[in-house]
Amino acid sequence: MASSSQNNFDLNAVPNVQPEIRHSSSLSQTDPFMTNASVMLDDAVTASVARGIISPQDEKLLADRTDVEAINDSMALSIQCASSVSNMARRLQVRGNEVQELRTQVLSLQRRNRGLQQENKELKKLVDLYANDMRKKYSELEMNTNRLQEQ
DSSP: OOOSOOOOOOTTOOOSSOOOEEOOTTSOTTSOEETTOOTTTOHHHHHHHHTTOOOHHHHHHHHTSOHHHHHHHHHHHHHHHHHHHHHHHHHHHHHHHHHHHHHHHHHHHHHHHHHHHHHHHHHHHHHHHHHHHHHHHHHHHHHHHHHHHHO
């Protein structure tokens, strides 16, 4: 990997080459993979490399570097990957917290629902008792009214 090239690697430099686009078997058909794209210049390609795909353009870029430059570039890539993993872990933690909070809310609502169902049963019993009591009183009132009319 050692080379006599002493050029500094510019992470912002974009190669003046039209990208060759192909679909990799590990990517979905909606995610094209550019074979001459750089993992160090493109976040999408970085994500692809993180999934185990190596970009031929990166092989070419690293082949022209000295050992020290290649190590530094690899370290920069490792830091980017670690940062991406850390960001994903934070997002997953936040989502996990949201899920736990929603589960807690669901359990609370289920308990409340059971309490309301029990209260509804008790109220129904009271209404039924009241309705039965009113029927009895209505029947008595009707009988009394009929007696009074007969007298």
